[in-house]
Amino acid sequence: MSLRIALLGTGQVGRALLARLDARTDLALVHVANTRWTQGAFEDATVVIDATASDAVAARHADWLGRGLHVVTANKLGQGADLARWQAIEAACSASGARYGDSATVGAGLPLLRSLRALRDGGDAIHGVAGVLSGSLAWLLGAYDGEQPFSALVRRAQAAGFMEPDPRVDLSGEDVRRKLLILVRAAGIALEANEVALEGVTTPRLLAATTPGDIEHALPSLDAGMRDRFHAAQARNTRLHLVARWDASGARVGLEALSNDDPLAGGQGTDNRVALHSARYALRPLVIQGPGAGADITAAALLDDVLTIRNTTALQRSASIRAGASEKKLSIDCGRLIA
Numbered sequence: 001m002s003l004r005i006a007l008l009g010t011g012q013v014g015r016a017l018l019a020r021l022d023a024r025t026d027l028a029l030v031h032v033a034n035t036r037w038t039q040g041a042f043e044d045a046t047v048v049i050d051a052t053a054s055d056a057v058a059a060r061h062a063d064w065l066g067r068g069l070h071v072v073t074a075n076k077l078g079q080g081a082d083l084a085r086w087q088a089i090e091a092a093c094s095a096s097g098a099r100y101g102d103s104a105t106v107g108a109g110l111p112l113l114r115s116l117r118a119l120r121d122g123g124d125a126i127h128g129v130a131g132v133l134s135g136s137l138a139w140l141l142g143a144y145d146g147e148q149p150f151s152a153l154v155r156r157a158q159a160a161g162f163m164e165p166d167p168r169v170d171l172s173g174e175d176v177r178r179k180l181l182i183l184v185r186a187a188g189i190a191l192e193a194n195e196v197a198l199e200g201v202t203t204p205r206l207l208a209a210t211t212p213g214d215i216e217h218a219l220p221s222l223d224a225g226m227r228d229r230f231h232a233a234q235a236r237n238t239r240l241h242l243v244a245r246w247d248a249s250g251a252r253v254g255l256e257a258l259s260n261d262d263p264l265a266g267g268q269g270t271d272n273r274v275a276l277h278s279a280r281y282a283l284r285p286l287v288i289q290g291p292g293a294g295a296d297i298t299a300a301a302l303l304d305d306v307l308t309i310r311n312t313t314a315l316q317r318s319a320s321i322r323a324g325a326s327e328k329k330l331s332i333d334c335g336r337l338i339a
């Protein structure tokens, strides 16, 4: 039976997903909505795809899962916000058996969560996570040369589809905090958001802006500070990177000046680079690197999760049919033995 999809959000990621869904005959799109319009019947869906950045939509994830609807999300506010919301999502999945597809939430589908969970399933214990988890900040800090205005680069990153609907979510490091929380919680640690220290790229003027127009006008307030920080790092033969770290000593997200041979300084463009430290990888960490932002790769990750849900639920169905068949055969055999 094909999955019936409700898609919430038709922005950069949602539109890229619609283009991919259009090419598939095995998945039925029954409902599409954004903030302005809605089409089709949500009640007909068996899987909800959240391609919004909405807190209100993320707040519904646990409820949908509890009712047996599968949820596939690019929105990090399900597992990367309040601890209680993450716990409710976990509990709802266990209670109903519905699946939560979250590959797109960290690394835009890079095999980060998948690898971490595979290590845990194999009995490994994760001791630390360190990495560059913002595709847009990786791109911005890689392209910045201390000459052109930093704000001009931010506008280019927005146009390229790397940044959150509100660019301050990326610039402040909040987007990376959410990703770090998702990874650390997937490692089995009940980390609270306020346990992650945060130091991003902002100014009081940018933080005070209340409308998209104000935010746009406030972007140049970043320029002087970024130029100074860039030149200070350059004078020490280093470059700025937005780095997330969690280990036994705590969790933080902040700008760090790294030398070019630092293990976290590799990659280019929007590349994320994440080191997983575990009992198994005690001497040298497991490092995963690749493009970590962009509407199309994010849409591909959402589709991967939908197809994984379809394939695993189909496998479970056929396994239970096989189990039923073998139970019946066994009782017949037993009857013959008794006779």
Ligand SMILES: NC(=O)C1=CN([C@@H]2O[C@H](COP(=O)(O)OP(=O)(O)OC[C@H]3O[C@@H](n4cnc5c(N)ncnc54)[C@H](O)[C@@H]3O)[C@@H](O)[C@H]2O)C=CC1
Residues within 6 Å of the ligand: 008, 009, 010, 011, 012, 013, 014, 033, 034, 035, 036, 051, 052, 053, 054, 056, 057, 074, 075, 076, 104, 105, 108, 161, 162, 163, 164, 165, 292, 293, 294, 295, 298
């Ligand atoms: N752009 C990227 O590289 C990546 C984005 N993501 C995540 O994907 C999500 C979407 O990002 P974009 O497409 O760039 O944002 P966007 O701002 O282009 O689109 C957001 C869409 O959500 C809709 N929306 C908002 N509230 C809604 C509601 N209550 N019900 C239905 N629709 C609603 C808006 O109308 C809009 O269509 C975000 O959570 C983002 O963090 C995740 C990984 C990578």
Ligand SMILES: N[C@@H](CC=O)C(=O)O
Residues within 6 Å of the ligand: 105, 107, 108, 133, 134, 135, 136, 137, 162, 163, 164, 170, 175, 292, 293, 294
């Ligand atoms: N805005 C995010 C997009 C992916 O999550 C980023 O810059 O990494």
